[in-house]
Amino acid sequence: MPARTENYEVLLDFVNDTHDSATVQLLRDYGRNTGAIVLLRPGESITLVLDAGSVYQYALKTRSKVVNVTARSWRDVNCTVSQLFPGGLPATTSPGPWRPVNGITVDRLWRDMRFCMWNDS
Numbered sequence: 001m002p003a004r005t006e007n008y009e010v011l012l013d014f015v016n017d018t019h020d021s022a023t024v025q026l027l028r029d030y031g032r033n034t035g036a037i038v039l040l041r042p043g044e045s046i047t048l049v050l051d052a053g054s055v056y057q058y059a060l061k062t063r064s065k066v067v068n069v070t071a072r073s074w075r076d077v078n079c080t081v082s083q084l085f086p087g088g089l090p091a092t093t094s095p096g097p098w099r100p101v102n103g104i105t106v107d108r109l110w111r112d113m114r115f116c117m118w119n120d121s
Contacts, residue, residue, distance in 0.1 A: 010076050012048040012056075012103075016040035017080040020062045027057035027068055040081070057107075060084055064111045073103030085109070 016022045024046060025037045038046050048071075050056055056071045060081065067084045071077070083100040097107050 008052050009049050010052045010073050012050055012071055012073070012076075013045055013078045014040065014048070014060070015045040015078065015080045016042055017082050018042060018062060018085075022060060022062040022081045025059050025061075027059045030059040030066075061112070064113050066108075066110050066112045067106050068108040068110075070105045070107055071103060072105075075103070077101060077103045079104050 014024055019042055021042065022040045023037055024040065029036050040046060048056075050071065050073070052074045053072065058069045058071065060067050060069060062081060062085060065085055069084065079101045084104075084106055086100075097105050099105050
């Protein structure tokens with residue numbers, strides 16, 4: 001007989017530890033005119049409540065740099081913005097996915113100048 005499983009929630013904290021503002025948005029809404037976007041000023045954080053083991057995709061942006069992130073975890077996760085944007089950013093995109101934090105995968109790192117409000121050349 002299979003073991004009984006119960007759904008439970010985990011917390012995902014995004015902390016802006018950079019000197020610039022950052023945004024968090026559902027990936028499916030990125031680039032669209034939507035109200036589902038959160039602005040994190042330096043030092044601010046947001047806690048998202050997720051179903052454990054479920055897959056969530058977000059776009060995080062600071063200046064013109066954007067990361068597409070997949071979150072899937074069975075325990076609480078704390079992720080700083082600087083962990084998602086490593087130094088030496090390539091000119092256009094990253095070579096492939098990596099895991100800066102357990103439960104977080106950066107699927108793509110790229111630049112988006114369409115919605116840049118800062119000079120980031």
